[in-house]
Amino acid sequence: MAHQGTRANVTLASLWRPDTMRLDDPAQATKMALGTIARRVRGLDDEIGSVDMQLDRLVTEVAPTLITRLGIGTQHAAQLLVTAGENIDRLSSEAAIARLCGVAPIPASSGQTHRMRLHRGGDRQANRSLHLVAVCRLRYDQRTIDYMARRQAEGLSKMDVIRCLKRFIAREVFHDLVNDLGRRGT
Numbered sequence: 001m002a003h004q005g006t007r008a009n010v011t012l013a014s015l016w017r018p019d020t021m022r023l024d025d026p027a028q029a030t031k032m033a034l035g036t037i038a039r040r041v042r043g044l045d046d047e048i049g050s051v052d053m054q055l056d057r058l059v060t061e062v063a064p065t066l067i068t069r070l071g072i073g074t075q076h077a078a079q080l081l082v083t084a085g086e087n088i089d090r091l092s093s094e095a096a097i098a099r100l101c102g103v104a105p106i107p108a109s110s111g112q113t114h115r116m117r118l119h120r121g122g123d124r125q126a127n128r129s130l131h132l133v134a135v136c137r138l139r140y141d142q143r144t145i146d147y148m149a150r151r152q153a154e155g156l157s158k159m160d161v162i163r164c165l166k167r168f169i170a171r172e173v174f175h176d177l178v179n180d181l182g183r184r185g186t
Helices: 004-015 026-062 074-084 094-101 124-140 142-153 158-185
Strands: 105-107 116-118
Touching: 004 026, 026 074, 074 094, 074 124, 074 158, 094 124, 094 158, 116 158, 124 142, 124 158, 142 158
Parallel strands: none
Antiparallel strands: 105 116
8 A cells, every 4th residue: 555645745746737738838737647656656556456355365264363462454465375385294393483584593602602693594584573572562562571671681682582582473473374284184
């Protein structure tokens, strides 16, 4: 869907009525071009809305447990379903989905410093979905906010805490996918 400022501009452009007898005037030609683009944007917005409704129906049918989680909406659930694939049995553990999503912890220690980093491989879009879920939870879930404060008091940076949260969310996603997709297979 278009951004609010964009939507206002589309509405304004659709209201302009060019003088078709004076299209050699740049202002009139611009009005006509912008009006045409505005109609295309509205048509595409309608099409996106229709596809989103179908996607919501499909995701709700396939993964009802997954979408009940805080921060996991239709788009994120759909991405995680695509990443996991239809055969959930090939993902043998929580670690497999974490690696697949690029949130498996890897040691990045040097000398006296002991720390972890995330695996840079995996599906970047699934990683993005997990990141956005973590950010949403940091904003709206009190347990997650408390976890952030506790881990930062232990000396972890905000990004290190988000790394830990992404791994936790990947665990949750794995169990929900096994529950949802395993139930469909029977």
